Amino acid sequence: MIGWWHRLWTRTEHPGALAGVRVLLACVVLVDLLRAGQLDLVVGIWGDVDAGGILDVVGRKRVPEIYQWLPPSPGTAWVLWGVAVGSSVALLVGLGTRIAAVVLCLALAQMALVLPAADRGIDMLLRNALLVLACSRAGATASVWARIRTGSFFGVVGGPAPAWPRHLLVVQLVLLYWGAGSAKVASAWLPIGDHAALYLAMRDPHFARLSAETVAGLYPLTQLLTASTWLWEWSAPLLLLAYHYRDTRTRPGRVRAAFNRVGFVHLYLALGVVFHVGTHLTMRLGIFPFAVLALYPAAIHPDEWARGCRALLRGVRGDECPSATAPGRTG
DSSP, X not given: OHHHHHHHHTOEEOTHHHHHHHHHHHHHHHHHHHHHHHTTOHHHHHSBGGGXXXXXXXXXXXXXXXXXXXXXXXXXXXXXXXXHHHHHHHHHHTSSHHHHHHHHHHHHHHHHHHOGGXXXXXXXXXXXXXXXXHTTTTTSSSSHHHHHHHSSTTOOTTSSEESHHHHHHHHHHHHHHHHHHHHOOSXXXXXXXXXXXXXXXXXXXXXXXXXXXXXXXTHHHHHHHHHHHHHHHHTTHHHHHHHHHHHXXXXXXXXXXXXXXXXXXXXXXXXXXXXXXXXXXXXXXTTHHHHHHTTGGGGSOHHHHHHHHHHHTTTSOGGGSOOOTTTSOOO
């Protein structure tokens, strides 16, 4: 068992999956920040009250570091926003990836300290993911750095990369879903409450996209979706079991064979895509659906991404699609 555990966390693989997480996550954060700038909310959210912000930042017991170093002026809020935007761009294009991930994580943490009420659960998830990316080689491919070092944007700098950061992101997803499911103990999520949770959420003016009349006509469907969501989130730990069964597919066992036969990993992720896209279309949840989906590339092994890429780009030059099998071991 110790040997298996050691091999699991010392595996190497093509860094393409982590690069996909890097690009998608940076895009989500960048769009969110640019939207705040477009709506002229930068000073209002991250500025001091005397500069036009919501809270008295410098008058509290714990003053965020940004306001210890810089004066409580509108310019300080814009500096903080600019650092976050700049590091998001660097992370997106893959230039100084590790430094960019750390700087962006710290900038987002400062934003959370300036206005704690604006720190959403998804912001915490993003900061966790950024720290993992900072410890990974997510910038080794699909990056400006790869272009500089190898002459190809999809080249791989330094050969195979450690797989453990991708594994940690998968564990983060499992914890996210299982934690969300275990928190859903209100009666509205259960038969005793008629599975009315999603119906009530979709009629909440803060979240609603559809009219109350439209939602009322979909009540039976919302009941089914409520029950399905609850079961799907509670079953998240089975995803780790499915990965183990897939990794040990040559061993005997009916349960192992059944998991591999139905493709449990792909099925679970497909339901996740439907869930997040569906909640985005029916409710106003901000960046949450897209930020969680940004972690999904980590849940698929780079070899699988390479096979899918070759299938999509068949007939196109081979160097347009990175090969994931050569650089490292699979698993």
